[in-house]
Amino acid sequence: xxxxxxxxxxxxxxxxxxxxxxxxxxxxxxxxxxxxxxxxxxxxxxxxxxxxxxxxxxxxxxxxxxxxxxxxxxxxxxxxxxxxxxxxxxxxxxxxxxxxxxxxxxxxxxxxxxxxxxxxxxxxxxxxxxxxxxxxxxxxxxxxxxxxxxxxxxxxxxxxxxxxxx
Amino acid sequence: xxxxxxxxxxxxxxxxxxxxxxxxxxxxxxxxxxxxxxxxxxxxxxxxxxxxxxxxxxxxxxxxxxxxxxxxxxxxxxxxxxxxxxxxxxxxxxxxxxxxxxxxxxxxxxxxxxxxxxxxxxxxxxxxxxxxxxxxxxxxxxxxxxxxxxxxxxxxxxxxxxxxxxxxxxxxxxxxxxxxxxxxxxxxxxxxxxxxxxxxxxxxxxxxxxxxxxxxxxxxxxxxxxxxxxxxxxxxxxxxxxxxxxxxxxxxxxxxxxxxxxxxxxxxxxxxxxxxxxxxxxxxxxxxxxxxxxxxxxxxxxxxxxxxxxxxxxxxxxxxxxxxxxxxxxxxxxxxxxxxxxxxxxxxxxxxxxxxxxxxxxxxxxxxxxxxxxxxxxxxxxxxxxxxxxxxxxxxxxxxxxxxxxxxxxxxxxxxxxxxxxxxxxxxxxxxxxxxxxxxxxxxxxxxxxxxxxxxxxxxxxxxxxxxxxxxxxxxxxxxxxxxxxxxxxxxxxxxxxxxxxxxxxxxxxxxxxxxxxxxxxxxxxxxxxxxxxxxxxxxxxxxxxxxxxxxxxxxxxxxxxxxxxxxxxxxxxxxxxxxxxxxxxxxxxxxxxxxxxxxxxxxxxxxxx
Numbered sequence: 001x002x003x004x005x006x007x008x009x010x011x012x013x014x015x016x017x018x019x020x021x022x023x024x025x026x027x028x029x030x031x032x033x034x035x036x037x038x039x040x041x042x043x044x045x046x047x048x049x050x051x052x053x054x055x056x057x058x059x060x061x062x063x064x065x066x067x068x069x070x071x072x073x074x075x076x077x078x079x080x081x082x083x084x085x086x087x088x089x090x091x092x093x094x095x096x097x098x099x100x101x102x103x104x105x106x107x108x109x110x111x112x113x114x115x116x117x118x119x120x121x122x123x124x125x126x127x128x129x130x131x132x133x134x135x136x137x138x139x140x141x142x143x144x145x146x147x148x149x150x151x152x153x154x155x156x157x158x159x160x161x162x163x164x165x166x
Numbered sequence: 167x168x169x170x171x172x173x174x175x176x177x178x179x180x181x182x183x184x185x186x187x188x189x190x191x192x193x194x195x196x197x198x199x200x201x202x203x204x205x206x207x208x209x210x211x212x213x214x215x216x217x218x219x220x221x222x223x224x225x226x227x228x229x230x231x232x233x234x235x236x237x238x239x240x241x242x243x244x245x246x247x248x249x250x251x252x253x254x255x256x257x258x259x260x261x262x263x264x265x266x267x268x269x270x271x272x273x274x275x276x277x278x279x280x281x282x283x284x285x286x287x288x289x290x291x292x293x294x295x296x297x298x299x300x301x302x303x304x305x306x307x308x309x310x311x312x313x314x315x316x317x318x319x320x321x322x323x324x325x326x327x328x329x330x331x332x333x334x335x336x337x338x339x340x341x342x343x344x345x346x347x348x349x350x351x352x353x354x355x356x357x358x359x360x361x362x363x364x365x366x367x368x369x370x371x372x373x374x375x376x377x378x379x380x381x382x383x384x385x386x387x388x389x390x391x392x393x394x395x396x397x398x399x400x401x402x403x404x405x406x407x408x409x410x411x412x413x414x415x416x417x418x419x420x421x422x423x424x425x426x427x428x429x430x431x432x433x434x435x436x437x438x439x440x441x442x443x444x445x446x447x448x449x450x451x452x453x454x455x456x457x458x459x460x461x462x463x464x465x466x467x468x469x470x471x472x473x474x475x476x477x478x479x480x481x482x483x484x485x486x487x488x489x490x491x492x493x494x495x496x497x498x499x500x501x502x503x504x505x506x507x508x509x510x511x512x513x514x515x516x517x518x519x520x521x522x523x524x525x526x527x528x529x530x531x532x533x534x535x536x537x538x539x540x541x542x543x544x545x546x547x548x549x550x551x552x553x554x555x556x557x558x559x560x561x562x563x564x565x566x567x568x569x570x571x572x573x574x575x576x577x578x579x580x581x582x583x584x585x586x587x588x589x590x591x592x593x594x595x596x597x598x599x600x601x602x603x604x605x606x607x608x609x610x611x612x613x614x615x616x617x618x619x620x621x622x623x624x625x626x627x628x629x630x631x632x633x634x635x636x637x638x639x640x641x642x643x644x645x646x647x648x649x650x651x652x653x654x655x656x657x658x659x660x661x662x663x664x665x666x667x668x669x670x671x672x673x674x675x676x677x678x679x680x681x682x683x684x685x686x687x688x689x690x691x692x693x694x695x696x697x698x699x700x701x702x703x704x705x706x707x708x709x710x711x712x713x714x715x716x717x718x719x720x721x722x723x724x725x726x727x728x729x730x731x732x733x734x735x736x737x738x739x740x741x742x743x744x745x746x747x748x749x750x751x752x753x754x755x756x757x758x759x760x761x762x763x764x765x766x767x768x769x770x771x772x773x774x775x776x
Contacts (some may be wrong), residue, residue: 032477073478075462090381091612092538129381133538134240134545145201
């Protein structure tokens with residue numbers, strides 16, 4: 001994830017990365033979603049020029065691409081933080097008081113759901129189910145799953161991420 | 167390659183390690199295991215064994231460490247099996263890195279197991295009373311090693327099918343077995359394959375629906391993580407039966423480990439000739455691709471899923487035409503769930519007659535449930551169809567923790583329903599669940615205790631459905647939002663008497679008029695809670711009381727003197743010191759200081775705060 005702030009400015013976006021992705025999927029049918037996924041992995045989110053570029057080379061309108069990108073929860077049109085904190089709000093986590101974890105994140109990072117901290121370190125999201133219900137309640141930070149999390153434990157986990165920084 | 171069939175009998179038990187000359191340390195590395203630190207434990211075992219040169223220390227006995235997938239009891243992770251040649255495997259639970267040296271020293275070297283860390287009785291109660299057919303390999307084999315799958319009889323079904331059975335034979339066998347779709351609807355798999363086989367086209371597809379979106383369900387994830395080849399084998403057999411030209415596995419992007427293991431399994435299967443051109447020197451060829459979803463619950467619906475594979479917005483369409491006629495890219499397509507495919511090799515290997523003896527009259531075989539919520543032993547369980555709710559909750563699950571009382575079980579996720587205590591002895595199969603107002607769904611099984619508010623539960627599911635509605639048809643898009651408004655009002659103490667009638671009516675309307683399964687089943691949690699827990703709705707509306715004190719807006723923050731045990735947990739935890747009390751007198755909450763943070767209610771183990 002390389003969401004440096006410069007990349008928000010259109011002129012500094014390096015389109016060669018998306019070019020390589022498009023080249024790789026040239027002969028794949030229905031590749032819009034994997035292309036967007038790979039592009040987002042490269043840029044951290046989906047900047048407008050990247051979407052335009054994808055649309056052009058797939059011979060689609062930018063509207064169609066944005067239509068797809070906004071339909072799926074995974075895609076983001078705005079820059080996001082370095083670490084993504086996902087509090088699971090699935091049924092098992094719900095009955096084990098996932099709400100308290102969400103409040104902890106809000107209190108600790110001073111951001112609401114789908115917001116990013118000012119230092120761009122964390123983005124806070126709530127997700128429906130991470131499928132790790134056996135160890136509910138669950139918080140996923142980037143690709144790491146933390147199970148049986150209490151508000152205190154989450155506090156420590158977030159501190160660790162803060163300490164190690166970017 | 168010699169793939170001798172291994173008898174599948176009694177696979178629940180980890181077999182005696184007779185043929186092995188090595189001691190084996192198997193560490194559970196499913197998502198649950200890794201979250202509990204499994205990979206660190208695994209590395210520690212590897213390092214220590216290497217460091218000690220255990221080869222020499224124990225004579226000829228060679229040690230190796232093995233990764234296994236999920237075994238289902240994630241709450242006890244990290245689980246580690248230690249097998250000494252000629253002896254039964256012993257399981258350690260909640261293993262941490264610090265425990266590793268002692269286990270190695272005492273168990274592996276001196277052959278005296280560390281008894282205090284061995285899994286306790288309820289682990290065995292959980293594990294040994296199940297009938298693990300589909301999960302037989304889970305937690306036993308290394309999912310990233312195809313040879314271990316083959317050694318336990320893997321790919322024999324595919325061989326049998328390609329060498330001795332026609333496509334019609336396969337379809338007949340699956341029909342005879344009575345296998346029904348495990349994704350929720352319960353459509354007979356054999357029928358689906360038969361109609362898929364009827365249509366001919368230049369291209370035909372077989373799709374594995376691994377978009378397990380039901381909150382509370384993780385059986386498909388575990389199966390793919392722990393035994394990916396079984397899913398592939400079932401899928402290839404299905405592909406052969408309908409003459410598919412290629413296959414897709416549509417999987418949630420939220421399951422990175424499962425994606426990785428499936429991709430790896432596909433590659434291995436290709437190398438061994440189980441997949442690709444002329445499978446096992448037959449005329450049949452099939453290629454399978456993994457497609458990652460992008461986070462939309464509605465894509466579990468078959469037509470939406472197909473649009474998503476095509477790279478479009480995943481919105482369901484009207485049927486007919488059915489997918490078997492014109493599905494993915496308008497070609498004939500058969501779509502089955504992960505667990506359904508997991509059943510196929512078993513049926514082929516052991517025969518439809520044997521398989522159809524398991525289960526009830528109309529629901530055959532076993533079903534995997536993910537047992538979660540307020541339960542002592544949450545985890546994955548596989549039981550024959552027809553097992554009762556009581557068996558699952560109390561025998562395997564070990565009952566409700568913290569001395570609280572069972573209240574209900576929510577089966578089938580957002581499309582399912584909540585069943586109360588009076589139905590504990592109901593058998594679980596497709597028909598009986600439907601008649602009770604729940605649904606098999608994908609098999610989420612969330613137990614709730616007396617502290618859970620059923621109105622809030624209904625609101626929770628409606629929030630989910632309203633958020634996941636794709637927006638195409640108004641009954642679902644607008645209906646779910648309106649129902650959610652009413653439920654939210656009720657939980658905030660602003661409900662009116664007529665709300666219940668309106669809810670009932672809207673539930674029926676949304677059910678009849680919605681385009682796809684999401685909308686049609688979205689009202690189920692509301693309907694079932696209205697049916698079994700109407701008094702809770704009435705308490706919220708008429709008395710402005712939430713009987714479980716869950717709905718924060720209705721809390722009064724008073725201590726119930728008869729229930730207070732003077733333990734002072736609330737006193738200690740109150741952040742604003744609004745609670746007084748001692749070992750001699752019951753707690754008292756000063757309402758002027760109270761900030762209604764709800765912490766006292768959460769910390770109280772005796773339901774003494776309302």
